[in-house]
Amino acid sequence: MAKTKAASPREALEADEAASAKLGKKRYEEELARLQLELIKLQEWIKHAGLRVVVIFEGRDAAGKGGTIKRITESLNPRICRVVALAAPTERERTQWYFQRYVAHLPAAGEMVLFDRSWYNRAGVERVMGFCTEDEYQEFLRACPEFERMLLRSGIILVKYWFSVSDAEQERRFQRRLSDPTRRWKLSPMDLKSREMWVEYSRAKDDMFHYTDTKQSPWWVVSADDKRRARLNCISHLLEQIPYGDLTPEPIKLPPRRDDSGYVRPPMTDQTFVPDRFE
Secondary structure (H helix, E strand, C coil): CCCCCCCCHHHHHHHHHHHHHCCCHHHHHHHHHHHHHHHHHHHHHHHHHCCEEEEEEEECCCCCHHHHHHHHHCCCCCCCEEEECCCCCCHHHHCCCCCHHHHCCCCCCCEEEEEECCHHHCCCHHHHHCCCCHHHHHHHHHHHHHHHHHHHHCCCEEEEEEEECCHHHHHHHHHHHHHCCCCHHHCCHHHHHHHHCHHHHHHHHHHHHHHHCCCCCCEEEEECCCHHHHHHHHHHHHHHHCCCCCCCCCCCCCCCCCCCCCCCCCCHHHCCCCCCCCC
């Protein structure tokens, strides 16, 4: 990775001001707990009403998409809310209609699917890195709005989020990943290339918005320099996009357990236990 120039006094001051304006941990955790309870209500409504929901998460590398998706899903039933994060297409998939492999992951009734990157790969990384031809790119720009209108006409609820992060904040997050062995796997060669080609990705995003930010299917931009605030804002906004009722069941009372009726447990020595290594 290229050496980063030292921040100017003004840049350092702006960074300090931004840090001081970030949402505190206590407030964040309180609001997140409240919103996650609402997400459970939304989940139950989606199942009850047979809704089909698609949420797309796009944006810069290290913009916080994955963290937001994790906070959405961690309290939900994976049979109802699932995440789709596709790898690079196979040789066979490259010969298919471009949208085909994404269509296979669309929700059935009573499901919500979160796309951690989506068909918009063609307008982003494929466009910038030359993984598609100019004709393929232009066809995507023509076809994508109509494809999304087809989804909407079929009854699918489609919500698209773009996570926007500044150059300086992305750099800070990249450096943090480099210094943390548990995060280093998040930095792929493609991520490093995206850092180098910041301007090219900016132009690609602007062109993508020009063609696909439509009245029927708008892009919702999430300011993501403050991760905590971005997560709360995105989840709160998502809840507003889908009217839902409260189907919270009445408190459950556990029935008494039956008597053992002569049951004899086998000797514990007959079982193989995981060793306790932390005495």
